[in-house]
Structures are given as C-alpha cells and as structure tokens.
Amino acid sequence: MRKRKLSRGAAVVGGGLTKLGLFKDRNCKDFFAEAFVEMADSIDKGFNPRDIDAIYVGNYSNDFFVNQSHWGPIIADLLGHVPKPVTRTEGACASSALAFREGVLAIASGLYDIVLVGGFEQMSRRTTEEVAEGLAMASSPYEVAAGFTFPGVFGTMATAYFAKYGADREALFNVTIKSHNNAPLNPKAQFPMTIRDFMNARIEKCRKKGEPVPEWRDEKDFLRDPIVNPPVAWPMHLFDCCPISDGASCLLLVAEDIAKNFTDDPIYLAGMGQGSSYSFHAKKNLTSYEATRYAAKEAFEMSGLTSKDIQFSEVHDCFSIAEIVHMEDLGFFKPGEGYKAVAGGLTRLDGSIPINTSGGLKTKGHPVGATGVAQLCEVWLQLRGQAGKRQVQNSNLRVGAAHNLGGTGGTCTFTILERR
Amino acid sequence: MAEKPFNDTAYEQFLNKEKIMGSKCKKCGALALPPRPICVSCFSSEMEWVQFKGIGKLAAFTSITVAPPYMAKEGFNRNNPYVVGVVELEEGVKTVARIIGVDARQPEYIKVGTPLKAEFHEKREGTETQMLLAFKP
Ligand SMILES: [Zn+2]
Numbered sequence: 001m002r003k004r005k006l007s008r009g010a011a012v013v014g015g016g017l018t019k020l021g022l023f024k025d026r027n028c029k030d031f032f033a034e035a036f037v038e039m040a041d042s043i044d045k046g047f048n049p050r051d052i053d054a055i056y057v058g059n060y061s062n063d064f065f066v067n068q069s070h071w072g073p074i075i076a077d078l079l080g081h082v083p084k085p086v087t088r089t090e091g092a093c094a095s096s097a098l099a100f101r102e103g104v105l106a107i108a109s110g111l112y113d114i115v116l117v118g119g120f121e122q123m124s125r126r127t128t129e130e131v132a133e134g135l136a137m138a139s140s141p142y143e144v145a146a147g148f149t150f151p152g153v154f155g156t157m158a159t160a161y162f163a164k165y166g167a168d169r170e171a172l173f174n175v176t177i178k179s180h181n182n183a184p185l186n187p188k189a190q191f192p193m194t195i196r197d198f199m200n201a202r203i204e205k206c207r208k209k210g211e212p213v214p215e216w217r218d219e220k221d222f223l224r225d226p227i228v229n230p231p232v233a234w235p236m237h238l239f240d241c242c243p244i245s246d247g248a249s250c251l252l253l254v255a256e257d258i259a260k261n262f263t264d265d266p267i268y269l270a271g272m273g274q275g276s277s278y279s280f281h282a283k284k285n286l287t288s289y290e291a292t293r294y295a296a297k298e299a300f301e302m303s304g305l306t307s308k309d310i311q312f313s314e315v316h317d318c319f320s321i322a323e324i325v326h327m328e329d330l331g332f333f334k335p336g337e338g339y340k341a342v343a344g345g346l347t348r349l350d351g352s353i354p355i356n357t358s359g360g361l362k363t364k365g366h367p368v369g370a371t372g373v374a375q376l377c378e379v380w381l382q383l384r385g386q387a388g389k390r391q392v393q394n395s396n397l398r399v400g401a402a403h404n405l406g407g408t409g410g411t412c413t414f415t416i417l418e419r420r
Numbered sequence: 421m422a423e424k425p426f427n428d429t430a431y432e433q434f435l436n437k438e439k440i441m442g443s444k445c446k447k448c449g450a451l452a453l454p455p456r457p458i459c460v461s462c463f464s465s466e467m468e469w470v471q472f473k474g475i476g477k478l479a480a481f482t483s484i485t486v487a488p489p490y491m492a493k494e495g496f497n498r499n500n501p502y503v504v505g506v507v508e509l510e511e512g513v514k515t516v517a518r519i520i521g522v523d524a525r526q527p528e529y530i531k532v533g534t535p536l537k538a539e540f541h542e543k544r545e546g547t548e549t550q551m552l553l554a555f556k557p
Contacts, residue, residue, distance in 0.1 A: 133488055141428070142454065146516040146553075147484065147491050147504045155482035156506060163480070163532035231501075234483040234527035278460075281506055281516040286480050 004302055006108035009256030011266035012417065014043035015377040020190045020247040020365030022124040028062060028071070029078050031248035031370075032120050036079060039250050044263035047252065049079060053112035055086040056103045058096030058119035059369035060406075064134045066122050079116075092138035093318060094406030095119055096249060097274075097372025097413040103253045104269055113258060118250030121369035131244050135368075138407035140279035151233035151241055153280055153408040154319035158235050160286035161321060164336065169235045171339040172320040173223045176239045178348055179317065179356055183363035185349075185390035190245055190365030195219040202228060240320040245365035249374040267383045270305060270399065270418040273298025277409050291412035292329040292403065299401075299414040307331030309399050310416065312353060312382060312392050314375035316405040317360040326403055327355065330414065349390060357382060357390050375402035376415060383419045426455040426467045435551045438540045440472040442513065453513045472511055474538025476555070481505030481519055483527035494543075501525060507536055507555050521556035 016039030018031050040047065055075060063069040072086040089098040096119025103117040123131050135150045143153055162168055177195050184192045193201070199222050206213045216222040223229050229237045252262070259266035275294030277283065283290070300306055307330055315330070317323035324338040332353055333341045341347060347355035358364045358378040361371060379400040381387045401416045424430040426443045431454040434441040443455035447464035453472060458465050483503050487496040496502045503519040518541060522530050536555040543552050 129489060129492075132486070136488060142516055147488075147502060147518055148482075148516065149484055149486065149488055151486070152482045152484050152504060155484075156480045156504070159482065159532055160480035160506075230498075231483070231485045233485065234501075236482070279516075281514045283514075286506060 004298060006104070006302070008108050008110060009268060010104045010107045010253050011256050011259035011268045012251050012376070012380050013254050013259055013262035013266050014039045014047070014252040015250070015380045016040075016042060017188055017249045017374050017377045018247045019188050020245045020367060022244070023246045024124045026246075027066070028059075028120045028122050028248065029074065031122070031246060032057075032075060032118065032250070033078060035118060035248040035250045039252060043252060044265070045261065047114075047262055049081075051114050052081060052084070052116050053114050054084060054103075054106060055079070055081055055116045056089060056099035056106075057086065057117070058089045058091070058099040058372060060090060060092050060095045060121060061134055061137065062120075062122060062369070064137070065126055065131070091411040092406035093316070093366070093368040094372050094404040094411045094413055095369040096374075097376075097402075097404035097415065098411070100251065100253070100373055100376060100415065101272060101274060101413065104272060107253060107255050113255045115253045116250060117253055117373060118248060119370040119373050120248035121367035122246045123244045123367060124246050128244065138410075140408065140410070142279050142281060143408065149233055150408065151236045151319060154321050155233035155236040156280070157286060157325065158321040161325065162235070164287055165339070167339045170220060171324075171343065172235065172240055173220050174339070174342045175317065175320040175323050176223065176362065177219050178342060179360040179362045182349055182357055182390055183359035185388070186359045186364055187388075189359045189363050190243055191363045193363075195222060195239075198222070198228075236319055236321070242318050242361040242366040245367040247365060247367035247370045247374070249370040249377055251373055251376060251380065265384055265419070267380050267417050268420055270416040271299035271301070271303025272413065272415045273302070274411070274413045276411060280408055287325060288335070289326065289329050289405070289409045289412055291409055292326055292405070292414065295403075295412045295414040296330050299416050303416050303418075305399065305416060310353065310401045311394060311397055312357060312400050313355055314358060314360070314378055314402040315355050316403050316412075317356055317362055318366060318405065320362070322405065323355065323360065326405070330403060350393065354392050357387065357392060372402070372404040372413065375404060376417070378402070379417050383417060424469070426457045428454055431455055432550070435540070435553055438551060440474050440538060440553065441469050442472055443467040444470040451511055451513050453509070453515050472509055474509075476507045476509040476536055478519065478530070478532055478534045478536055478555075479506040479508040479514060480532060481527070481530060483524045483530070503527070503530065505555075515553070518552060518554040519556070520554045
C-alpha cells in the first residue's frame with residue numbers, strides 16, 4: 001500500500017484555550033472569542049485576521065445542548081470572516097480533531113495557506129441527566145436500546161480488561177491520582193486540585209458543619225469511600241469520569257513554507273491519522289480500540305516515527321480505563337501492561353512518557369467539541385517550552401502527540417506534532 | 421410472502437415473537453446479529469436468516485447506578501441499579517443485552533465467563549409492549 005504523505009506540510013503558529021468550567025451566563029460566542037484573542041496574542045510576529053482563508057470548527061451537539069445548530073456562520077460573523085468559508089465538523093468528542101484534520105488537508109491540497117481551526121461546546125445549560133442523554137446519542141443505537149450509558153460502555157470495557165489481565169479498581173485509582181497531580185499546575189483546569197486537596201476540602205467542610213471528620217489513610221483510601229466516590233457504572237465511579245464542561249479552543253494553522261512569517265518557532269505537523277470502529281458488541285477485541293490503532297498506524301506511517309519517538313502525549317481519558325487501553329493501542333505499552341506502567345509512575349509528569357500533562361479531560365474539563373484542539377494546544381505549548389509549572393523537563397523536547405476519541409470509540413484520531 | 425429485509429426493524433419483530441434472528445452471508449457464511457444487509461467480510465448482499473440458540477457466556481458487564489431517563493422510568497436508580505453486558509453467543513457472535521438474575525448491588529461478585537441463557541423480557545410503554553432480549557445465568 002502506498003504511504004500516505006501530504007503534498008504540502010502545515011505548521012501551528014498560535015493557539016488559544018478558554019478557562020474550562022461551567023459558565024451558564026456566557027455562551028459559545030463568548031468562549032470562542034476568548035480563545036481567538038488568546039490565540040492572536042500568542043503569534044510571535046502577529047497576524048492580520050483578514051488573511052484567514054477558511055475556518056473549520058468542531059462542535060458535537062450544541063443543537064441539543066443549547067438548541068442552536070448551524071454554528072459555522074455564527075463563528076464567521078463573530079470574527080468578521082464573512083463572506084469566506086467556514087465549515088463545522090462533527091465527530092462527537094473528537095469533533096475539533098476533525099476540524100484540525102480538515103484544516104491540514106485544505107492546506108496540503110494547496111487551496112488555502114492560512115486556516116483557523118477550533119472547537120467549542122456549552123453543556124452547562126442542561127441538567128446532568130439531560131447531558132447524559134445528549135452524550136448517549138453518540139453511542140451506537142444497539143448500546144442505547146440495551147440500557148447502556150456512556151460510563152456504562154467504558155465500565156463494561158473495564159470488566160473485560162480486569163478479567164483478561166488481572167487488573168482491578170485500584171489500578172484505575174492510579175490514573176485518577178496521576179491526572180489530579182497535574183491539575184493544579186494548569187491554570188485553565190476546571191478542577192485544579194490534587195486528590196489530597198479534595199480530601200482536605202472535605203475534612204474542612206465536615207469540621208465547619210460539626211459533622212464527624214472522615215479519616216482516610218491515603219488517596220486510594222479516599223477513592224475507595226463510596227460516600228465521596230459513589231458508583232456511576234461499575235467499576236466506573238465518580239472520580240473515574242470526566243466532568244461536564246463549557247469552553248472553546250483554537251489554533252492557527254499555516255502552510256509550512258510561510259510559517260516563519262508568523263514565528264521563529266513554529267510547531268510542525270509530523271503525522272496524523274483517523275479511524276472508525278464497529279459498535280461495541282461487534283468489536284473483535286473488547287479491550288482495544290481498532291479506530292485508535294488505525295489512526296496511530298496512519299500517523300506513524302506519515303511521520304516515519306514510531307511510538308518510541310513520542311516523548312509525551314495527551315490521551316483521551318473521558319474515563320480512567322480509556323487512558324489505559326488507549327496507551328496500549330498507541331503502542332506506548334504492551335497490551336495488559338498499561339495499568340502497570342501507570343502504577344510504576346511512568347506516565348507522571350516526571351516519568352519516561354508523561355501522559356496528559358494538562359491534567360487530562362478528568363481534571364482540565366471536557367467541553368466535547370473543544371477537546372481535540374484543546375489537546376493539541378497543550379502539545380503545542382509543551383513543545384514551545386511554554387507550559388509553565390507543568391512543563392515537561394526535557395532539554396530536547398521535540399515530539400509530542402494527541403489522541404482524541406469520539407463517542408464510545410467510533411471515531412479516533414492521533415496527531416503528532418514536532419519541533420524542528 | 422416476501423422475505424423480511426435484513427434490518428433492525430425485522431430483528432425487533434422477531435424478538436417480539438421470542439426469536440433471536442440474525443443474518444448469514446450466503447457467500448462466505450459470516451454471521452451477524454442484529455442482521456446486516458451487506459456482509460462486512462465479503463461485501464455480498466445475499467443473506468439468509470439464521471436463528472440463534474440464545475446460549476452464551478458473559479464477556480463483559482457493568483452495573484449502572486446513574487440511569488438514563490428511559491431506564492429511570494422502569495424504576496432504576498441509585499438504590500436500584502441494573503446490569504447490562506456483552507454476551508458471547510455459542511455461534512461465535514456477540515450481542516449487548518440486559519443481564520438479569522444477578523445481584524446488581526454487588527457487581528464485584530459477578531464473574532466474566534458466567535454461562536448465560538436468553539430470556540425474553542416484556543417492556544410496556546403506554547399501550548405498546550415490546551420484547552427485550554435479556555440473559556440470565
Ligand atoms: Zn460474506
């Protein structure tokens with residue numbers, strides 16, 4: 001089979017991400033404007049927004065969440081981009097990773113030179129039950145008919161993983177604790193707290209109310225407590241699940257040959273891939289995502305790199321088990337070894353391959369349509385050495401990646417960025 | 421009588437008659453449940469109906485405490501969770517289904533690999549009743 005190469009390369013020259021959280025009194029126009037202004041300010045040599053040839057924005061389901069569809073022209077109007085083209089992409093939680101991909105393809109084709117890519121979602125205006133229903137629309141119809149929820153599908157995968165490899169809930173705690181350790185280092189995070197911080201806050205609350213003060217030996221003991229960490233869909237408990245969030249993200253993508261007009265330190269696209277998968281019940285292997293494997297294979301082929309070359313990565317952790325399984329599918333660890341690697345600290349900020357330096361979806365937040373590009377913002381910041389307190393300590397940081405999953409695995413992308 | 425189309429509607433109509441019906445590719449023999457109009461192994465569209473015995477084992481499961489609105493209507497909630505799972509059928513295909521006859525409140529004691537048998541579970545909504553595929557040990 002012929003190797004998939006781009007006819008013309010692309011580079012990221014600016015990025016912006018809103019603070020993530022629940023902001024009922026603002027809307028997606030506010031969020032996208034905030035991300036855009038931060039992106040514009042981040043371009044070292046500046047740029048003229050009039051030069052943007054086209055916009056690609058990812059949004060999963062504002063149609064349902066805020067009763068408004070056709071978001072492309074709303075964004076074009078917001079940015080004064082009218083009458084130039086704007087296209088909305090939808091791939092559930094991977095919607096904006098698809099926007100990034102469309103932007104790259106448009107540049108590679110030679111059609112455009114400067115493209116804005118991004119994403120947004122507002123989930124806070126619906127109740128938790130309604131959001132759960134809205135997200136379940138991205139599962140396969142068979143899963144929904146049988147009574148599965150989103151956490152339920154991932155919980156099911158976890159029991160298959162446990163049975164196959166001998167892991168247990170305690171193994172998942174390590175993922176949660178690791179991600180929360182990175183969270184306070186990210187000023188954009190929705191929950192900038194370690195698990196210790198949660199423990200102390202709870203103790204403080206009980207003291208103030210004059211209630212019995214709980215005693216936990218350590219973080220795992222806290223996570224074992226069903227009062228503070230109740231089950232959602234066994235073995236997924238509250239602290240295994242990402243939150244409901246609002247927010248927006250964007251990146252400015254330009255043709256490789258003009259990148260230096262914008263900055264002396266562009267971050268180049270090395271490789272990208274996208275895959276699809278069957279419904280959960282039709283999967284051959286319940287502990288693997290074929291969409292992720294295919295996306296990774298494409299990205300590695302395009303870049304000429306292997307999983308060993310990836311120095312750090314954002315990995316889609318909508319649920320704790322997802323981070324473990326995806327790390328294995330991406331080749332960072334062998335099947336069945338992912339949970340041991342997390343236990344051994346290999347994926348910590350100071351580990352051999354830091355995973356989710358941003359704190360991941362679990363702590364940073366997951367406004368689904370914004371997530372794919374938000375992940376790439378983190379990779380871009382890290383490669384430029386601008387990640388602040390969570391900067392990966394490596395004087396030769398050159399290659400980072402982002403893995404994004406949509407739905408229950410129906411769409412997955414893998415994107416590798418590099419500093420040259 | 422014209423043959424039923426190999427689709428989800430026909431699958432549900434068969435379930436209402438307490439039959440688990442899938443498709444078998446006439447060309448390569450690949451099975452699909454629910455039925456498929458096009459074989460994903462050889463891309464043939466020549467199918468025949470095949471009845472599944474409804475015997476299998478539990479491949480994976482979850483016990484859901486935070487129920488979606490349509491399950492809450494059936495009375496499921498934090499204090500009354502329910503189990504759904506993936507069942508690997510004797511014929512070699514998998515299906516997703518409600519798992520009954522297990523203790524949803526103690527999921528840590530439910531074992532992957534448990535042998536299961538199909539049971540048809542009547543679901544009433546207003547005046548309409550529909551058969552749901554469930555499995556139990
Ligand atoms: Zn066939």
